[in-house]
Amino acid sequence: MPEKYRPERVLGSPGLVQGERRVIAQLEGPGCIRHFYCTNNSPDNDPKRISRSFILRIYWDGEESPSVEVPVNDFFGIHHDIRYYPINSYYVSVKDRGGMACYFPMPFAHSAKVEIEARSDSSFTYTLDWQKYLTDEFDEDLRFHSSWRRENPAPAWGDDFFVMDALGHGYLLGFSLGLRQRSDDQRWSHAGSENFYIDGEAIGEDRVVPHYLRAAGGENTFDVAFGGVIHRPETHLYAGIPYYEHQDSGTPMARHALSAYKLYVHDPLPFEKSLHFRWGSQANDMCMTSYWYQAEPHRYFVKMPSWEDLDYGRWGNEVELSRGKYDLLTQIGAQGPTSFSAGSDDGTWWLYSGEEILGIGPDVLRPGIVHHSFHGFIDFSHVFNVRSTGSNITWPANASAATILQVQTDTTATLHLSWEQGMKVRLNDDDIQSIGNNTIYKYQAIEVNLRRGNNQLLVNLDNPDKGLTWGAWTFSCRVVLPDGEVVIPRAH
DSSP states (O other): OOSOEEEEEEEEOOEEOTTOEEEEEEEESSEEEEEEEEEEOOOTTOGGGTTTOEEEEEEETTOSSOSEEEEHHHHTTOOSSSSOOOEEOSSEEEOGGGOEEEOOOEEESSEEEEEEEESSSEEEEEEEEEEEESSSOOOOOEEEEEEEEEEBSOOSSSSOEEEEEEESSEEEEEEEEEEEOOOOSSOGGGGOOEEEEEOTTOOSGGGOOOEEEEOSSHHHHTTOOGGGTTOOOBOOSSEEEEEEEEEOOSSSSOEEEEEEEEEOSSSOEEESSEEEEEEOOOSSEEEEEEEEEEESSOOOOBOOOOHHHHOOEETTEEOOBOTTSSBSOBOTTSSSTTOBOOSSOOOEEEEEESSGGGGSOTTTOOOOEEEEOBTTEEEGGGTSOOOOSSSSOOOSEEEEEEEEEEESSOEEEEEEEEEEEEEEEEETTSOOEEEEEEEEEEEEEEEEEEOSEEEEEEEEEEEOSOTTTTSOOEEEEEEEOTTSOEEOOBOO
16 A cells, blocks of 8 residues: 555435435545444334344445445344444454444545445444545555355255355455354254365466365354354454354244354465355355455355345244345256356266266266356265264265366367365276375366367265365366367266
8 A cells, every 4th residue: 555645534424215325435546445433323122223224335446336235234243133242353343332343444546435225214324534545656456345145044965155256366354154043953063164165267377276275163263162052252353253142933942143253364365366155054044244355347246135135034934035036146057046156157067976987988977966166166065965963074975076078179188176185087988097195185287188079077086084174075177278278067
């Protein structure tokens, strides 16, 4: 950032009309928003005007789609039908009686537009502090982004809760989670936690390679132990669970409701090509707010739901929100009409449980479960999730994936593969090739010969134990011809 600046401030307390989208700040750059405080002026006994009664949108440098689009309370980590609970983190602060503030640096080169949409006639008080830089030169290309998604119920024993998908280069700064338990199959924390699929398009240039990060139980992400079930609410600089309550569900068993956050202050997660983020889930009511920086243009991957679909509802009268209703990255056919792809055409694979197909020739290979890859990644746990009372256990396990690579002439190609544990590969009628057993997620490039027409590629991934990645059962594959063309795998 430039060193010299003039401090600027915008104050307001406008009366808002139902459905109105009011611009509360129009800033001319170069500059950087440093502090944003707000509160809604709603009485405590009016929950409809407390929970998700406003939507925050921020636009950088004249863009048409917002880089920030989040219900106001969710942006500050307040995910439930209550006015406030204390949060004292590095970037977000929530005080008594519902005063909310954030300190994310939000740079812009030319302009910034901050907009509030109101659910009903109401008033909204805010303070925005920003720095107006005393220069015409501004080299910082990353912009602050934040998005919000909700599913009720989220997928159980399946392809996990989808959080965000970003294209381009940037880094993830953090996220917050809101969860209300609906399912008794599993502890909320034993469904798993973060799964980061990073730079699936990378092919080793400039040492950038596809990478995958996986976590264990959900509570571990927030530096909490023993499932979080007996955890007392508390807030810390970088991670915490500031709200945790056993609520009466009208059944013999109480259900959990919680909010949690994680901020990567000292170790933000960089990506050069893409970042796809999912969270391990059971059939519970889930929402997540994500915070990241990236170069524009950004991918607009989810629409804001209607006011009715923003509600949590009450036990026995939950407001359900199905996957795909407001999502823009849904593709038909992966595992039904609501299965996620990354949005671009990354191809399809047949998936098989076990390794028995390794010895079957390409002419007699039976079709398996058709599954879309996303940014070149295939995660077997999305299809063959092992039901267990443990913490998102997917070991011991073995699975295979097969696809067709079609080329117009005989040619060489490079298989760019990343995986953990033991991998075997077979191309057409070639012998089965064991290409290594990685203790952590690693990358390797393999040169192959493709023949004109269809070529069958088979990948087998052994997952004998949790290893050092808590049972990661994921691989990425990118097939590149000598001229740089990417061959899209097709299961057909």
